[in-house]
Amino acid sequence: MSTYLVTDAAACGDRGVLAVVAAAVRGGATAVQLREKTASARDFYELAVRAAEVVDGRALLLIDDRVDVCLAARAAGARIDGVHVGQSDLPVEQVRALVGPDAVVGLTANTRDHLREIAALPSGTVDYLGVGVIRPTATKPDHPEPLGIDGFGALARVTALPCVAIGGITVADTDALATVGAAGLAVVSAVCSAPDPEAATRDLVSAWEAAR
Numbered sequence: 221m222s223t224y225l226v227t228d229a230a231a232c233g234d235r236g237v238l239a240v241v242a243a244a245v246r247g248g249a250t251a252v253q254l255r256e257k258t259a260s261a262r263d264f265y266e267l268a269v270r271a272a273e274v275v276d277g278r279a280l281l282l283i284d285d286r287v288d289v290c291l292a293a294r295a296a297g298a299r300i301d302g303v304h305v306g307q308s309d310l311p312v313e314q315v316r317a318l319v320g321p322d323a324v325v326g327l328t329a330n331t332r333d334h335l336r337e338i339a340a341l342p343s344g345t346v347d348y349l350g351v352g353v354i355r356p357t358a359t360k361p362d363h364p365e366p367l368g369i370d371g372f373g374a375l376a377r378v379t380a381l382p383c384v385a386i387g388g389i390t391v392a393d394t395d396a397l398a399t400v401g402a403a404g405l406a407v408v409s410a411v412c413s414a415p416d417p418e419a420a421t422r423d424l425v426s427a428w429e430a431a432r
């Protein structure tokens with residue numbers, strides 16, 4: 221989870237999502253989440269199958285929101301490691317029941333109430349939390365109130381689950397987020413909008429390794 225790419229087709233531009241995923245994995249990304257908010261089920265499924273070929277087990281490969289896409293791609297033999305869901309997506313206990321005990325399940329949490337609810341779930345329901353936004357970001361126009369680095373740290377301290385920071389993060393945030401307990405950094409623009417996504421990922425990986 222330490223260097224976690226979340227894709228955005230618009231930010232990837234003409235290069236396409238798969239080229240950016242390939243570059244990020246070459247650069248050392250440890251996790252990739254395919255996030256497609258407007259794709260049809262069929263297009264998302266086909267992207268997932270092709271991304272699994274590109275990633276080829278070198279990073280975790282997760283699907284945002286769409287448990288059906290995750291299950292369908294897995295049923296076709298694609299190596300999809302799991303799903304990331306938010307507070308308005310399917311209930312995470314049902315998600316766990318659908319994907320099975322071996323899949324990775326991530327959940328968004330950004331308030332103490334979320335953490336209280338998560339603490340009450342059966343053990344093994346959730347593998348990690350996505351916690352943000354750290355600062356405002358145009359990538360997610362409906363983002364919640366920014367937490368800042370200290371707000372992130374305050375939440376990360378009161379849960380036993382690994383917390384991945386997300387939202388407006390750049391490589392310059394690595395030290396501070398590692399210091400307050402981040403298990404990793406999730407980025408969209410810092411990699412998808414970079415002129416060289418492989419180099420941008422490598423910079424994040426190096427900064428993380430230096431910080432921890």
Ligand SMILES: Cc1ncc(COP(=O)(O)OP(=O)(O)O)c(N)n1
Pocket residue numbers: 224226253255284285304305306307308309326327328349350351360384386406
């Ligand atoms: C790693 C990570 N953290 C948080 C999110 C946000 O998920 P969600 O709240 O479901 O919002 P959308 O991404 O679906 O708009 C995430 N995708 N990944």
Ligand SMILES: Cc1nc(C(=O)O)sc1CCOP(=O)(O)O
Pocket residue numbers: 226255328350351352353354356357358359360363364386387388389406407408409410
């Ligand atoms: C997909 C997503 N989820 C967020 C959350 O806080 O839950 S912020 C976000 C987008 C992050 O994009 P960027 O790295 O370009 O700021």
Ligand SMILES: [Mg+2]
Pocket residue numbers: 284285304305306307309
């Ligand atoms: Mg979601």
